[in-house]
Amino acid sequence: MSDQEGARKGKGGTVFVRVEVCKGCSFCIDFCPTHCLEFSHGYNKKGYHYPVLTRPEDCTGCDMCGQYCPDFAIFGVRLKDLEARQRAATPEPLIPSQP
Amino acid sequence: MSSEWTNAELIQQYGIENPVMPYLRQDRLPHIWCPGCGIGTTVNCFTRALSESKLNLDEVVIVSGIGCTGRVAGYMNLDSFHTTHGRAIPFATGLKLANPKLKVVVYSGDGDLSAIGGNHLVHAARRNMDLMVVCVNNFTYGMTGGQVAPTTPLGPTQTTMPYGNFETPFNLPFLADACGAVYVARWTIYHVRQLAKAMKEGLEKKGFVFIEAMSPCPTLYSRRNRLGDGVDQVKYYKERSIIRNGADTKEVGLSFQGEIVVGKFVDRERPTWLESMNEHLGRVLGDKFTPYGV
């Protein structure tokens, strides 16, 4: 999943894929409005190809893939929401550490 | 993080999770449905409807019958009941009348609801029992091996119709409408947003709500009829469905791989069974009667 994490900041979105629960139905790939997912070359443990975000610049984080996935294996998130959540999850220290 | 992260790890590291997860019993996942089966997608829509409806989830109950769709109750993180075959609606009726503040959802398949439980469907709609019924229609009996169902269109083969089905199928929205349902809609799993919205409206509606969700069964129905994978059926839904809100339900019958009319067909007001009882007995008995469940 590391190559699919939100490396870009600000605009757009990214997806999180739980590779091992995917059953390779391709709903997410076929019905992503911006066609930014593709099947992996490799297989998961159950022998299915799973989706990979091959055009991350096109992903809007709309979560249509998440709404289509019958196995709850993928979801999309807007980068700005992701950053906000991450900040909330790891609050800034009140007293900044001295250099 | 490795590719085998769990929901808990994701929350810990990013402070986010898949928005459906809080509504599911995660210890029961992965579920048993086949690859490309659409039932999971309908569940996905249902969780979005629950989250948007802002209902108190302690007062929402889900009841399923038997069949592949009957498994839904077991995966939802709600009070849930897995009842005997066809008896989801009478069970739900009892729940609703014993505790009228509950929102009771019946979630089952076409076979369970319209064949084995057909009589219950008809009468709950006639009485306008305050229930939301989600009927996942995949044109077949999935769990028992692909027998012909009352919804199977004319033409396709099934294990019990090896030369093709010759029985006229039910037109479920017409059936529900004619029996008196106050809200009738049909969507396919291609229409995830609309299906979720219909379910949300259904959760908010008082009275008998009937939502038909068309969903592929790639393992039995599609394979036997050489219709490809689940995704090929969803592409067919995409290509051949026509949105016609308010359509006359008489005209929305389905044919084999033909046009699919989808939309919200009926949305009207009628007193529910409890309202009618209170009104009637209040009038007849006067002060001797205490209204129930208001």
Ligand code: SF4
């Ligand atoms: S979040 Fe939206 S744009 Fe991104 S992969 Fe999913 S469906 Fe496509």
Ligand code: SF4
């Ligand atoms: S929709 Fe879900 S199960 Fe299907 S290929 Fe995409 S991630 Fe896998």
Ligand code: SF4
């Ligand atoms: S048999 Fe058909 S309906 Fe049942 S889980 Fe498999 S694909 Fe879905």
